[in-house]
Amino acid sequence: MDPEMLTVVNIREQLSWVHEKSVAATEKAKVLIEGAVEKAAVVRSYPTQRQKVVKRAVVIGGGIAGITAAIDLADSGLQVELIEKTESLGGRVLDKPVSYEAEDLPSLLNEKMKAVRDSKKIHVRFNSEIKQVEGCAGDFQVTVAAKGKEETIAAGAIIIAVGAQEERTDHETSERIIALSDFEKDLFKPGSLVAKGKSFVFILCVGSRTEERPFCSRVCCSDALLNALKVKEINPDSDVFVLYRDIMTYGFNEELYTKARDAGVIFVRYDLETYPKVEVVDSRPKITVRDPLLNEAFCLRPDYLVLAFGMDPSPAVAIAKTLNLRITEDLFLEEANVKFRPVDLPKDGMYVCGTAHSPMSISEAITSAHAAAARAGTLLSKDYLPARSGVAEVNKRRCSACELCITACPFEARYMDYDEMIAQVREHICQGCGTCTAVCPNGASTLRRYEENDIFAMLEVLT
Ligand code: SF4
Ligand code: SF4
Structure with missing residues (x-):
């Protein structure tokens, strides 16, 4: 019908x-x-335009989410172009030794990287960046730049998995003040140097949940507690302090918190006004913190100070700018609908997964990648896409070619036909938002299903 x-x-x-x-x-x-x-x-x-579907997906970002999505699509028999801006796959997980969700993280990643290498359907482009995307769902033209050259790839769907990076804010420097991501690389390897320490202080939420970065990165608390537990496992007599604002060990990760308390880890709460003061005195960190329960400040002189930095959504901001996508107030990519289309982007045929969308753990990123691949695979399984219902159209006799609708359309669904001198609608891109109908001074732009005749016919009965 x-x-x-x-x-x-x-x-x-x-x-x-x-x-x-x-x-x-x-x-x-x-x-x-x-x-x-x-x-x-x-x-x-x-009469509707039918869009032929190019049976290829472009996955932007070769971190764990991007790799997972690429493998899923390739397993469905689809061609995948995997675009990675660095010279290796793996992203932030590449040299992460352990996760609170997967004890053998390197094996998990190696397995996925092998699947990518072995797949005849996945073509990886290293040191490559997206320059521009044109077209619409089913037929995108993706321009990729690498080594000073540009190439355009045709693809039916695009999955964005550019991830987030660690937000290393300014802090006192010393070889005894270490970012959590560096600390765990040493702690979990045989013959760890840092494990020889006798006292440790972890500060959580460093650079997070501030005016500039108001969101919680969701994973730093659990990561820090996993490290604190490892320290206690190696040296049960060590002193371990965790300075926190709120402990966000959500779900089953709550166990990390109870285990850490049982192991003797001491938790001290702070808030933004009483942020711990960090100095380096005699080559060792000195941390002054106010305990809100005792209402007293006290000093800690640990062997190592470990800083748990939050996530920085810069990669999402950059790709949003290139592809003209919406971002949230936290600067991550905004989905089409948080409940019903959580991995769809507002532009049809584009999907998002992993931490480009929001802070999430590795297992959550993998789950979102499966979802994005399933959505993209559904689109790519079709030979043709019909135009969506309720798109805009132009009355040729009324259009004066003023181009106001072209500037106003937020989805770049309008263009000028200079032969006919009328505005045209790319039906597969049009979202039926109605902006063009509002700006058109001549009433030339209308939305199907909301034409004057339709509305007045209803109003006749209602009034
Ligand atoms: S209805 Fe919205 S998306 Fe469609 S052409 Fe008009 S302004 Fe663009
Ligand atoms: S705003 Fe109206 S009159 Fe102007 S180009 Fe668009 S459809 Fe034509």
Whole structure:
């Protein structure tokens, strides 16, 4: 059935859920149905553009999420171009020795990297960057730059998995003040140097949950507690302090917190106003912190101070700029709909996974990658995409070629046909938002299903 010919009356949400008096609600339902019948009598069918689907996906970002999505798509028989800006795959997980979710993280990553290497369907482009994306769902033209050369790849779907990076804010420097990500690389290897220390202080939320970076990075607490537990396992007599604002060991990670307490890790809370003061005195860190329970400041002189930095969404901001995508107030990529389309981007045919979307753990990034690959695979399984229902169209006789709609369209779905001197609509890109109809000074731009005839036919009954 032509979806343009379908008229829906929403009796549940607009009637039974909002009216207590059933008789009045029934009367309203009758009128609304009558209006819909009148509208159905005048709606018309439209010729629609069909979009041929290029059976190839571009995955941007070769971290664990990007690799996972690429493998899933390749396993479905689809060609994948995996674009990685560095010279190796793995992203932030590449030399991370352990995770609180996967004890043998290197094996997990190696397995995935081997699957990429062995796949005949995945073509990896290292040291490559996305320069531009044109086209629409089913037929994108992705321009990739590498070694000073540019190449355009045709793809039906795009998955963005550019990840986030560690936000290393300014801090006192000393060989005894170490970022958590560096500390764990040493701690978990045989013959660890840092494990020879006798006292350790971990500061959580360094550079996170501030005015500039208001979000919680979700993984630093659990990572830090895993390291604190490892220190206690190697040297049960060591002194381990964790200075925290809130412990975000959500879900089953709460066990890390209870285990750390049982192992003798001492937790001291601080807030933004009483942020621990860090100095280096006699080559050793000196941390002054105020305990809110005792309401007293005290000093710690550990062998090692470990700083748990949060996530920096700069890669998401950069790709959003290149692809003209929306970002959230936390500067991550914004999905089309948080409940119903959580891995879809507002532009049809584009999907997001991993920490480009929001702070998440490795297992959550992998899960989101499976979801994004499933969504992209569904689109790529079709030979043709129909235009969506309710797109804009232009009345040729009324259009004065003023181009206001072209500038106003937030999805770049309008272009000027200079031969005909009228604005045209790329139906596969149009989201039916109606912005062009609002700005058109001549009433030349209309939305299918919301034309004057349709609306007035309904109003005749309702008024
Ligand atoms: S309805 Fe929205 S997306 Fe479609 S052409 Fe008009 S402004 Fe662009
Ligand atoms: S705003 Fe209206 S009149 Fe101007 S180019 Fe667009 S459709 Fe034509």
